[in-house]
Amino acid sequence: MNPILAGIETEYGFLVEGHGPEELVDDATLFVQSHPGQHYAGWDYRFESPRRDLRGFVLSQLATDPQDALWDSGRVRVSDAEIRSDRVLTNGARLYNDHGHPEYSTPECWSLRELVLHDLAGEEWLRRTAHSLATRLGRSVRVFKNNSDYHGASYGTHESYLVPRSLGFDRVFAACLPMLVVRQLVTGAGKVGAESGAWVDFQMSQRADFLVEVTNAETLFRRPIFNTRDEPHGPPDQWMRLHVICGDANRIPSCTARKVGLVKLALTLAAEELAPRWPIRNPVQAFQAMSRSLRDDARIDLEGGSWTTPRAILESYLDAAEQGLGLKPDTRPLAMSLLSDSSWADDLACIVGETRAVLESPELAAQRVDWRAKRGLLQMYLDSEQASWRDPIAQALELAYHDLDPEESLFDALVSAGEVDESWPPAEIERRRFEAPEGTRARLRGAIVREMASQITHLSWSKVSVLDQEWMLPPDLEVFDPLDSPTQIEEFLRKIKKAP
Amino acid sequence: MITADRTTRRLTEEPERKHADEDGPQKPDLKKPAGPNELLKRMKNVDPDQAKKYRQRSGQ
Numbered sequence: 308m309n310p311i312l313a314g315i316e317t318e319y320g321f322l323v324e325g326h327g328p329e330e331l332v333d334d335a336t337l338f339v340q341s342h343p344g345q346h347y348a349g350w351d352y353r354f355e356s357p358r359r360d361l362r363g364f365v366l367s368q369l370a371t372d373p374q375d376a377l378w379d380s381g382r383v384r385v386s387d388a389e390i391r392s393d394r395v396l397t398n399g400a401r402l403y404n405d406h407g408h409p410e411y412s413t414p415e416c417w418s419l420r421e422l423v424l425h426d427l428a429g430e431e432w433l434r435r436t437a438h439s440l441a442t443r444l445g446r447s448v449r450v451f452k453n454n455s456d457y458h459g460a461s462y463g464t465h466e467s468y469l470v471p472r473s474l475g476f477d478r479v480f481a482a483c484l485p486m487l488v489v490r491q492l493v494t495g496a497g498k499v500g501a502e503s504g505a506w507v508d509f510q511m512s513q514r515a516d517f518l519v520e521v522t523n524a525e526t527l528f529r530r531p532i533f534n535t536r537d538e539p540h541g542p543p544d545q546w547m548r549l550h551v552i553c554g555d556a557n558r559i560p561s562c563t564a565r566k567v568g569l570v571k572l573a574l575t576l577a578a579e580e581l582a583p584r585w586p587i588r589n590p591v592q593a594f595q596a597m598s599r600s601l602r603d604d605a606r607i608d609l610e611g612g613s614w615t616t617p618r619a620i621l622e623s624y625l626d627a628a629e630q631g632l633g634l635k636p637d638t639r640p641l642a643m644s645l646l647s648d649s650s651w652a653d654d655l656a657c658i659v660g661e662t663r664a665v666l667e668s669p670e671l672a673a674q675r676v677d678w679r680a681k682r683g684l685l686q687m688y689l690d691s692e693q694a695s696w697r698d699p700i701a702q703a704l705e706l707a708y709h710d711l712d713p714e715e716s717l718f719d720a721l722v723s724a725g726e727v728d729e730s731w732p733p734a735e736i737e738r739r740r741f742e743a744p745e746g747t748r749a750r751l752r753g754a755i756v757r758e759m760a761s762q763i764t765h766l767s768w769s770k771v772s773v774l775d776q777e778w779m780l781p782p783d784l785e786v787f788d789p790l791d792s793p794t795q796i797e798e799f800l801r802k803i804k805k806a807p
Numbered sequence: 808m809i810t811a812d813r814t815t816r817r818l819t820e821e822p823e824r825k826h827a828d829e830d831g832p833q834k835p836d837l838k839k840p841a842g843p844n845e846l847l848k849r850m851k852n853v854d855p856d857q858a859k860k861y862r863q864r865s866g867q
Contacts, residue, residue, distance in 0.1 A: 318866040324808070328862040372865035407864035437809040447808040457858050462866025526867035552867065687843060688850045702858035704850055712809050720849050724842060 308632065309578070310651040311571050312415045312469040312747070312782055315426050315563070317556055318408035318462040319433055320451035320709075323444065329378045331407035332390060338409045338448075339392040339402055341440040344432070344740070347760040350393035350403065351767040360524045361476045361535040361547060370528035374460070375406070395766055397741050397757040399749025400429065402436070406527065408462050409433065409450075414749030415469070415768075415782065419564045419571075419654045420645040421744040426563050427731060428739035434711050452556045453709035454513035457702050459502050461517040463526065464556040466567055468549040469541070469782050474578060479549060480522070480533060482577035485585035486569055486624060487532050487553055488594045489617040491515070492603055493665050494566040496555035497678030499685070499696060499705045507599045508696035509685075511678045513555045515598035521590045526552055532590055540768035541782035549574065553594070558709060558718040559677050560731050561641035561661070568658030569621075572628055575655065581631035583623035586610035601682075603666065618666060628659045636660030640675070642730050674727055681708050684721060750786035751799060758800055 323334045358366040384390060394402040399414030411429035416422040430452065437448040455461045470479060495511035502516040510516075520531040532553045539546040551570060557563045576582035587593050588608040597605045603618035628634045634652065637644045637660040644657040665672045672679045685696075685704050694700055704717060713719040721727045743753035748769075755763065755771055765772040769780050778799075 320861070320863050322861065328864060331864050375864050378864070406866045408866045410866075434809065441810050447810040449808045451861075456861050456863035458862055460863045460865045462863060465867065527865060684846065684850075688847060691847055698855075699859055700853070700855040703853050703855050706858045706861055707850075707853045715808060717846075717850065717853075720846055724846055726846075 308575055308652060308655075310417050311574055312417055313422055313567055313571065314413045314415050314467045315422065315567070316410055316412040316463070316465045316467070317426070317429065317452065318405055318410045318464070319711075320453055320456065320462065321409060321437070322449045323440070324446040324448070326446075328407075329382075332379075332384070332404070335404040335407050335409055336390050336392050337443070338436060338440050339394060339404050341443055342394050342396075342402055342432070342436050343439045344396060344435075345757065345760070346394040346396050346402075347756045347763050347766060348392070348394060349388075349763070349766060350391070350395065350401065351765040351770065351772075353765075354767060354770065356538050357526075357536055358524065359537040361537040362522075366524055370525050372460070372528050395752065395756050396432070397743075397753045398425065398428065398739055399743035399747070399753040399756075400425065400432075402432065406462070409436070414743050414753070415747050416744045416749075417651070417746055418645075418744075419568050419641075419658070421739075422567060423560045423564050423645070423731065424735055424739045425744065427560060427736045430711055431736060431740055437711070449715075450711040451706065451709040452558060452711055453496065453706070454556050455498060455502060455516070457500065457502065457706075461502075461514060461530075463514075463552050464554055465526075466549075466551040466554060466570065468551070468570060468574060469539070470547050470549050470574060471578075472539075472543070472545055472547045474547075474574075476535075476547075478577050478580075478582075479547075479574065481584065482582035483549065483570060483573045484521070484533055484590060485583070485587060485620050486573040487551065488587060488590055488607075489597065489620045490566065490569045491555070491594070491598060491678075492617045492621060493662055493672070493676055494554065494557065494562050494569070495598065495676070495678040496557055496562075496709075497681040497705070499701045501599075504595070506697070508701075509601065509678075509682055510598040511601060512553075512594070512598040514553050515595045518553055518591055518594055532594055539782070546782060555677070556709070557677050558716075559675060559680065559727060560729050561675050562677050564641050564645060565658060565662060565665075565675075568654060569624070569662065572624055572655055572658055576624065576627050576631065579631065581627050583620070583627055585615065585620050585623070621662070621666065625659050625663055628655060634659050636663060638664045640728065642728075646732075646735075680721060680727055681705065681717075684708070684717060684726075745787055746785050748780040748782060748784040748786060751780060751784070754800065 401412040413425040441448045491512045522533045523531045534552045539548045593607045604616045634656045637657045708717040710716040743749040
């Protein structure tokens with residue numbers, strides 16, 4: 308069992324008071340440019356390859372959304388670099404304008420604890436940047452951590468996992484696809500209504516309506532369950548990246564940990580050749596039907612005429628982890644167990660035990676799974692007001708759940724009321740606003756941004772050029788605390804500063 | 808919503824460097840819903856048309 312490096316990219320929804328969707332690209336540029344902290348402005352896109360497919364070919368072009376093209380027609384804009392306004396932060400994260408959304412990419416993290424804390428640090432940066440933009444414009448700004456606008460536009464919360472190329476596409480695909488279909492049961496953010504097909508009062512997944520294919524490399528249109536974009540951000544002969552785009556933006560932090568932990572579990576089982584085999588007959592239909600069923604015993608048809616349930620599939624992974632990997636499940640709340648344990652095996656044991664606990668207890672699930680917490684809250688309101696799921700207030704309340712402003716957010720209201728029990732220490736989150744995860748190349752990236760941003764000529768996930776010298780940053784580079792003696796970062800910076 | 812003149816949420820100035828031994832920002836001084844009634848009150852303050860007016864671009 309080897310640890311797996313992972314990160315999360317969140318495209319946030321946002322509104323500037325008095326502005327319409329036609330202005331979102333320009334507003335997102337201003338939003339990013341309002342980032343109030345220390346950063347390096349720029350990003351090196353020369354080595355990115357979004358059209359390269361894991362299956363060994365390159366697409367001639369990627370699809371775009373026709374509605375967005377209409378909004379853009381006739382508009383004259385500045386350069387791509389200015390529109391994107393990339394920012395690299397001292398914690399190794401990125402903030403930029405991606406298709407009219409402020410996008411925050413966490414730095415690469417080895418542990419689930421670090422990833423959750425950096426995701427929360429990203430939320431805090433978004434709040435502060437929104438405040439800065441509101442001051443600049445003299446208008447209020449609202450930011451939402453969600454994935455849909457109820458009018459057919461979706462924007463993603465993507466996960467990236469560094470996977471050895473030697474594992475191969477077929478093995479990764481077979482191990483992960485069933486997990487990607489069923490994990491929504493314990494990780495979905497929940498949504499009122501539907502944006503494709505017939506109306507549904509409530510569904511588990513924010514993204515299910517937008518999935519139309521099992522596999523492809525697209526992300527803006529014709530989105531797949533299993534995205535095949537092949538951008539490892541490291542030596543391609545050694546690494547590939549599993550780029551997951553079908554997951555939801557979670558407000559409950561342990562839901563974020565569970566979402567990532569379950570994919571790490573599937574990848575670990577793939578590496579050990581222990582992953583359960585589930586030949587789902589129509590994965591897209593199964594994903595969408597499951598989302599709408601709200602049931603853990605919904606029927607999932609398999610090749611050959613048999614069928615199974617989401618719960619059976621999920622439990623087969625947990626069984627394989629316990630029996631095949633010998634993990635002893637930890638049933639404590641994820642926030643508690645991930646904060647007190649630190650090893651890679653501990654991470655997976657926490658995920659296995661806590662997922663089982665959530666599956667077995669509806670009461671626990673209502674406190675730890677976004678779609679269940681949200682649905683319970685909204686149902687309480689609708690019952691009290693004798694309102695219907697079809698009334699506009701239902702989607703309005705759902706949107707308020709995702710509001711990042713604690714004074715407006717119904718998620719924060721649930722936490723304050725003690726209905727959702729999440730105790731991630733504010734001081735730890737605050738530290739991650741400035742500090743990159745230990746043991747990662749992000750530590751080096753962040754240190755260079757902090758110490759010598761003005762001397763950077765190019766910066767990307769895997770390379771840095773300072774004072775005309777270029778260094779590769781392999782993804783498995785281990786960089787530890789610069790306060791320890793003598794460190795890679797200090798040596799690196801000293802070398803750069805001495806360069807001719 | 809986040810406004811320029813919000814006074815209930817404290818925003819600390821950006822430090823030159825992080826200080827690991829500090830306690831971090833203060834929690835916002837918010838009205839804390841104490842139970843279902845408070846949650847309902849909070850929900851009744853939500854603009855019922857806000858989702859109708861919410862339009863975004865298609866992202867990734």
